[in-house]
Amino acid sequence: MINAVRNIVLSVLNKNNYGYISPADFNLYAANAQMEIYEDYFNKYNSVINNENLRRSGTDYANILKPIAEVLELFANVERTLTQVAVDTNRYYLPSLSTTGNESFMISNIYCFHPTTNVRLGEAEKVSVGKINLLLNSPLTTPNVSYPSYTLSQGIVTVYPSTINGVNSIKATYFSYPKTPKWTFTTLTNGEPVFNQSQPDYQDFELPLEDEYKLAMKILQYCGISIREQQVVQYAMIQEQNQQLTGSQQQ
Amino acid sequence: MAYISQYQYYENGGVVPEDKNWGSYQYVSLADIVTNFLLMYSGNHSLVNNEERYKVLFHAKRAVQELNYDAFKEIKMLQLEVSHNLIFILPSDYVNWVRISLYKDGWLRPLSENIQTLSSKAYLQDNMGRILFDQNGNALSPEYSGIDYDRLTMHKKSIYLNQGNQYNGQLGWNYDGMWYFDYNIGTAYGLNTETANFNPTFNVDRKSGVINFDSSMVGESCILEYVSDGMEGGDDTLITVNKLFEDYIYAAIEYNILSSKLGVQEYVVNRSRKKRRALYNNAKIRISNIHPGRLLMNMRGMDKQIK
Numbered sequence: 001m002i003n004a005v006r007n008i009v010l011s012v013l014n015k016n017n018y019g020y021i022s023p024a025d026f027n028l029y030a031a032n033a034q035m036e037i038y039e040d041y042f043n044k045y046n047s048v049i050n051n052e053n054l055r056r057s058g059t060d061y062a063n064i065l066k067p068i069a070e071v072l073e074l075f076a077n078v079e080r081t082l083t084q085v086a087v088d089t090n091r092y093y094l095p096s097l098s099t100t101g102n103e104s105f106m107i108s109n110i111y112c113f114h115p116t117t118n119v120r121l122g123e124a125e126k127v128s129v130g131k132i133n134l135l136l137n138s139p140l141t142t143p144n145v146s147y148p149s150y151t152l153s154q155g156i157v158t159v160y161p162s163t164i165n166g167v168n169s170i171k172a173t174y175f176s177y178p179k180t181p182k183w184t185f186t187t188l189t190n191g192e193p194v195f196n197q198s199q200p201d202y203q204d205f206e207l208p209l210e211d212e213y214k215l216a217m218k219i220l221q222y223c224g225i226s227i228r229e230q231q232v233v234q235y236a237m238i239q240e241q242n243q244q245l246t247g248s249q250q251q
Numbered sequence: 252m253a254y255i256s257q258y259q260y261y262e263n264g265g266v267v268p269e270d271k272n273w274g275s276y277q278y279v280s281l282a283d284i285v286t287n288f289l290l291m292y293s294g295n296h297s298l299v300n301n302e303e304r305y306k307v308l309f310h311a312k313r314a315v316q317e318l319n320y321d322a323f324k325e326i327k328m329l330q331l332e333v334s335h336n337l338i339f340i341l342p343s344d345y346v347n348w349v350r351i352s353l354y355k356d357g358w359l360r361p362l363s364e365n366i367q368t369l370s371s372k373a374y375l376q377d378n379m380g381r382i383l384f385d386q387n388g389n390a391l392s393p394e395y396s397g398i399d400y401d402r403l404t405m406h407k408k409s410i411y412l413n414q415g416n417q418y419n420g421q422l423g424w425n426y427d428g429m430w431y432f433d434y435n436i437g438t439a440y441g442l443n444t445e446t447a448n449f450n451p452t453f454n455v456d457r458k459s460g461v462i463n464f465d466s467s468m469v470g471e472s473c474i475l476e477y478v479s480d481g482m483e484g485g486d487d488t489l490i491t492v493n494k495l496f497e498d499y500i501y502a503a504i505e506y507n508i509l510s511s512k513l514g515v516q517e518y519v520v521n522r523s524r525k526k527r528r529a530l531y532n533n534a535k536i537r538i539s540n541i542h543p544g545r546l547l548m549n550m551r552g553m554d555k556q557i558k
Contacts, residue, residue, distance in 0.1 A: 049295045122282075125304045139485070140312045141305040146282060146487040149305070 001212055002030065002183050002204045003195045008216040012235070013223060021223050023183055023193055030181045033218030034205055038075070038105075038178050044068050071208055075178065077102065079111060079171040082157060090162040092170045094155045102176040109173040112148045112159065115166025124148040124159055124170075136160065178206040214240065278491035284311050284500055292505055298519065299508050307504055312482065314503035318496055319481035320346065322535055330354065330474045337403060337469060339462040341455075344479040351453055351462065354472040365452035366445070367410060369463040371396040405466040411446045414467040496534045502527040 006026055013021060021029075048065045051057045057064060082092035083099040095104040110124040127135055127149045135149060136142055143149040143160035150159045159170055184202040185193035196202075205215060217240045224235075255272060258264060263271045288307055293299040319325065326349050329342050339351075353360045373396035375383040383391045401407035409415030424431045451468040462475070483489035492500055506523040509515045 053296060127303070127305070135305060138305075138309075140482075141309045144487060147285075147304070147308055 001209060001215075002181050003197070005030070005205070005212055005216050005219065006183050006195075008212075009219050009223060012216075012220055023185060025223075026219065027180075027182050029219045029222035030183065030205070030215070032222065033215050034178050034181055034207060036218060037207060037211055037214055041068055041071055042106075045072065072175065074206065074208070075105070075175045076108070076173065077104075077176050078173050080174070081168055082170045082172050084165075084167055084170075085156060087167075088165050090159045090165045092157045092159065094152070094157060095172060095174055095176070096155075100172075102179070104172070104174040105177045106175045107152070107157075107172055108175060110148075110150050110157065110159070111171045111173070112145070112164045113166065113169050113171065114145075115164065115169050118166075118168060121145045121164065122147050124150040127151055129153050132160065179203050181205050275491075277493055279494050279497050281308075281311060281315070281487055281490035281492070284492065284497070288501055288504055292501055298515075298523070299505055302508055302512075306508060310504040310507040311500060312490070313507070314500045315490060315492055316480040316482065317503075318492065318499075319478060322496065322531070322538070323478075323481070323493065324538060325478070325481075326476050327479055328474060328476050330472060333464055333468045333471055333473050335403070335469055337464045337466060339453075339464070339473050339475060341460045341462065342475070342477065342479075344482070344484060345477050346480050347478050348455060348462075349476040349478060351476070352474045353450055353468065354474050359474065360450050362450050363411065363446075363448045363452050365409075365411070365454050365465065368398065369402060369407075369452075369454040369465060370456060370459075371398045373397065373399075402463075402466055405469075407466060409452065409465055410443075411448050411452050411465075413449050413451060413465070415465050493538065495537045499527065499530040499534050502530045 009021065009026065045068050048057060048068060052065065077095070077100065080095060080100045082095065085091040085093060093099050095102065097103060112121040112124050113119065114121060122145065129151045132149065132151050145161065145164065148159060148161065148164060150157050157170065180203060182201055182203045184196055184199035186196040186199065187194050207215065221237060260272045262269045285304070285308055288311070289304065293302060331339055333339055351362045353362055373393055375391040375393055377383060385391055395403065398407065407415060408417040451471070452465050454463045456463055481490060502523065506527045509523050510520050
């Protein structure tokens with residue numbers, strides 16, 4: 001999809017000889033555009049839920065929530081084991097490139113397992129660092145193996161009770177960041193780089209195909225600012241607004 | 252999770268204790284209650300939304316506690332011997348007593364709560380009546396107060412018609428097969444039925460965590476019937492609720508969350524309050540086990556002639 005998006009962008013830019021965008025710039029803008037759209041999915045999800053609660057949403061083919069959820073679930077990582085900070089501690093690193101292979105955008109669930117038997121215990125609930133002491137001092141709700149809790153600070157997940165401290169005791173289900181897209185090339189033909197997706201650092205967009213148009217418009221906005229061409233920015237923004245309007249009418 | 256097999260139920264799969272699952276089908280666990288509530292009564296399209304699980308857990312446990320106090324008919328019992336110190340230490344899960352009995356000669360004799368005090372704290376005093384203090388400024392106390400000492404040494408008199416009564420052991424006259432005593436109890440003012448009990452008496456000292464008995468209870472066996480709060484010593488995995496109260500618990504959690512949440516319309520709170528109340532009443536009627544067979548047994552005595 002990344003090559004198609006780039007072709008759209010170049011086509012719009014070159015149409016009126018507005019300018020040219022280098023592969024390096026394109027890759028930068030592509031990453032930002034993808035991230036913007038990805039974050040927007042969460043907002044859309046929330047807004048559709050609110051509409052549903054106001055009885056402004058239908059079912060079957062009118063079910064707007066389902067495709068949004070499906071896109072988000074593309075980024076869901078289910079029950080990945082977290083790496084312990086040190087042996088016999090209840091502290092674990094958040095998912096990252098060096099531990100789970102990808103960065104965590106949002107933790108959805110933390111599951112606890114017995115340190116020695118690996119029997120599944122309760123699901124840990126997130127508690128703010130300002131509230132954990134109150135919870136620990138509350139006899140009725142103090143975290144235990146049936147109802148564990150965790151706090152999150154400085155990239156470390158701390159699980160309570162502290163007896164949950166095995167190497168494989170904590171598994172997380174989380175939404176990862178989309179991988180950074182990279183349009184790669186090898187040769188120059190007539191001064192133009194030629195797309196080559198067999199490069200080891202090649203990375204396509206992770207968003208679904210339906211977002212191709214949105215990605216192109218987002219990147220065009222960045223390009224317009226970059227080449228100081230207001231008309232490009234305005235064109236891309238109008239196109240994006242039209243797209244959003246259509247979307248909100250659907251919702 | 253599937254229901255357990257008959258073998259699991261009757262013999263716990265051959266694992267000790269084999270009686271672990273007996274009667275378990277009557278109950279639903281706290282874990283199930285919390286999970287079911289979070290699944291069915293909270294979420295994006297429910298009245299309860301964006302609430303932490305620990306709040307649900309808290310309200311679930313509070314509801315279980317309240318039910319244990321006065322709705323469940325689950326009385327716990329503990330039998331202990333009362334030694335020379337005349338106290339019965341309250342059980343670790345004690346909340347309130349239902350009945351205290353003396354078990355003697357195969358008979359269970361319900362005891363009366365003494366309307367007078369049986370125990371007291373005391374401070375040491377000098378001959379001017381001033382309280383004595385230690386170097387830290389704390390008042391010095393004797394090992395026993397006067398009333399406690401008398402009670403332990405069997406010198407404390409009782410207004411009850413038992414061994415501690417002031418007239419017990421007094422001389423009297425037997426005339427023509429009848430006993431006559433030189434005091435006016437039961438003569439001039441009639442018998443005080445409240446204290447006309449031969450059995451030992453007790454006081455519950457809640458703060459000290461003991462039941463104090465009068466001296467006639469020394470060496471006797473006592474059975475305490477009491478209610479707990481159902482928290483099973485803090486082990487959440489053991490907390491259960493009778494299935495007849497399952498819907499009530501959900502309603503109670505929902506009501507308690509909604510009633511303390513900002514911006515919830517009053518009619519919504521009221522609706523949940525009424526729902527909770529109705530389910531509570533229904534469950535209490537159900538657990539009372541009123542059925543024709545029982546009523547019939549009671550009604551059979553209706554025409555009995557009272558002589």
